[in-house]
Amino acid sequence: MSIIVRFAPSPTGRLHIGNIRPALMNWLFAKKMADGKFMLRLDDTDQERSTEEYAQGIRDDLTWLGLNWDIEAKQSTRFDRYDAVVEQLKSMGRLYACYETADELERKRKRLLGRGKPPVYDRSGLNLSDSEKQAFEEQGRKPHWRFFLEDAQISWQDLIRGEQKIDASSISDPILIRADGSYLYTLPSVIDDIDFNITHVIRGEDHVTNSGAQIQIFYALGAKAPDMAHHNLLVGAQGEALSKRLGSLSIQSFREEGLEALAIASHSATIGTSHPIAPHKSITELVELFDFSKVSRAPARFDPDELRALNAKLLHETEYSQVAERLKGMGVQGEEDFWHLAKANINKLDEAKEWWQVISGPMIPQIENADFCHQAAEMLPAEPWDETTWKTWTQSVKEATGAKGKALFLPLRLAITGLGHGPELNKLLPLIGRDKVIARLAGKEI
Ligand code: GLU
Numbered sequence: 001m002s003i004i005v006r007f008a009p010s011p012t013g014r015l016h017i018g019n020i021r022p023a024l025m026n027w028l029f030a031k032k033m034a035d036g037k038f039m040l041r042l043d044d045t046d047q048e049r050s051t052e053e054y055a056q057g058i059r060d061d062l063t064w065l066g067l068n069w070d071i072e073a074k075q076s077t078r079f080d081r082y083d084a085v086v087e088q089l090k091s092m093g094r095l096y097a098c099y100e101t102a103d104e105l106e107r108k109r110k111r112l113l114g115r116g117k118p119p120v121y122d123r124s125g126l127n128l129s130d131s132e133k134q135a136f137e138e139q140g141r142k143p144h145w146r147f148f149l150e151d152a153q154i155s156w157q158d159l160i161r162g163e164q165k166i167d168a169s170s171i172s173d174p175i176l177i178r179a180d181g182s183y184l185y186t187l188p189s190v191i192d193d194i195d196f197n198i199t200h201v202i203r204g205e206d207h208v209t210n211s212g213a214q215i216q217i218f219y220a221l222g223a224k225a226p227d228m229a230h231h232n233l234l235v236g237a238q239g240e241a242l243s244k245r246l247g248s249l250s251i252q253s254f255r256e257e258g259l260e261a262l263a264i265a266s267h268s269a270t271i272g273t274s275h276p277i278a279p280h281k282s283i284t285e286l287v288e289l290f291d292f293s294k295v296s297r298a299p300a301r302f303d304p305d306e307l308r309a310l311n312a313k314l315l316h317e318t319e320y321s322q323v324a325e326r327l328k329g330m331g332v333q334g335e336e337d338f339w340h341l342a343k344a345n346i347n348k349l350d351e352a353k354e355w356w357q358v359i360s361g362p363m364i365p366q367i368e369n370a371d372f373c374h375q376a377a378e379m380l381p382a383e384p385w386d387e388t389t390w391k392t393w394t395q396s397v398k399e400a401t402g403a404k405g406k407a408l409f410l411p412l413r414l415a416i417t418g419l420g421h422g423p424e425l426n427k428l429l430p431l432i433g434r435d436k437v438i439a440r441l442a443g444k445e446i
Pocket of ligand 1: 007008009010043187189201202203207
């Protein structure tokens with residue numbers, strides 16, 4: 001049997017650092033299993049909040065991260081199918097109409113909690129006579145529909161959490177259809193999982209209880225439930241839930257900030273697991289690493305600065321060939337030598353431009369002592385230059401002027417690069433070249 005998994009976001013917002021994890025886990029699992037397929041399912045039954053713009057944003061983010069999909073489906077195109085299943089469940093007596101308002105339900109909930117009881121729905125909708133229903137309809141109330149859970153222990157072998165047992169009597173019959181006729185994700189998700197032959201459902205542990213109810217829906221529809229894996233969630237620095245409305249944690253904002261897709265993928269694949277949070281050279285390496293047994297049970301704290309640090313580390317380990325095209329696209333003409341020099345001094349790829357500017361110019365030299373710079377310029381060795389040139393040169397400047405340490409190096413750095421910090425000068429010097437170094441030591445903008 002070939003493996004088919006799905007990532008099922010609602011296109012009601014952009015993907016963020018929390019919900020990219022199930023996307024990545026599903027994708028990595030599909031790639032790890034021979035011939036596995038990855039499906040993108042857009043859960044857009046909430047037609048008021050879902051937009052094509054968000055759907056496109058999700059596609060763009062997945063593509064940028066390298067998470068390509070084999071199948072795409074939109075729930076909004078499948079309402080006929082869902083409606084047919086609803087009729088089936090009604091005729092089986094598994095779906096029943098309820099007329100309570102949100103306030104009434106809340107009062108019932110509070111009453112039960114006040115008596116120290118679990119706030120499980122009392123199934124009063126189930127016992128309504130036809131005339132009682134009619135009376136509600138005449139008041140202008142519309143029914144919402146609940147799935148009748150059989151009183152049984154629901155259990156499954158979770159691929160991350162191990163054996164799971166949920167006593168169905170401890171949860172309320174789930175509402176599948178709201179009073180306005182719209183679907184909650186619960187039923188369409190099961191129908192899609194059946195119709196698209198989904199073999200594994202991999203999602204956050206906030207869905208564990210839903211899974212209990214959904215397993216009964218699979219059975220009611222004569223299907224086998226897929227295997228399930230519920231992963232730990234990411235929380236903020238204070239342990240608070242990450243809401244998908246936190247725009248600053250969106251994949252889009254990290255991309256615009258200039259972080260590498262591979263840094264985000266490396267971080268997402270290792271955070272909350274027993275693997276160290278570390279950069280990985282390719283997504284293939286992440287596939288090799290992927291293992292449900294490594295996912296921790298505790299929530300993992302997400303710190304954006306940890307992601308930024310990992311981005312820098314990744315760049316420091318990146319080969320020129322991996323970024324050559326992007327550097328060229330930014331107007332950086334420096335090649336292999338330049339990259340080796342620049343990469344240790346940047347946190348984001350974009351910053352390579354600044355170092356290229358220092359080399360190619362024009363830049364404004366900072367001259368602290370014109371005589372000293374003039375004297376030093378006179379001593380510059382003839383080309384060709386290599387990495388030893390800096391040492392030979394500064395040695396002679398030191399002998400001639402008596403300057404040493406910072407007093408020797410800093411004025412030269414300020415004149416040659418315009419900056420008080422930066423890549424090693426022994427490597428920088430040959431890339432800038434003799435003519436430019438002489439001009440800059442004379443204070444010329446070049
Ligand atoms: N649309 C649901 C969500 O984003 C899907 C959950 C699932 O993977 O089944 O929570």
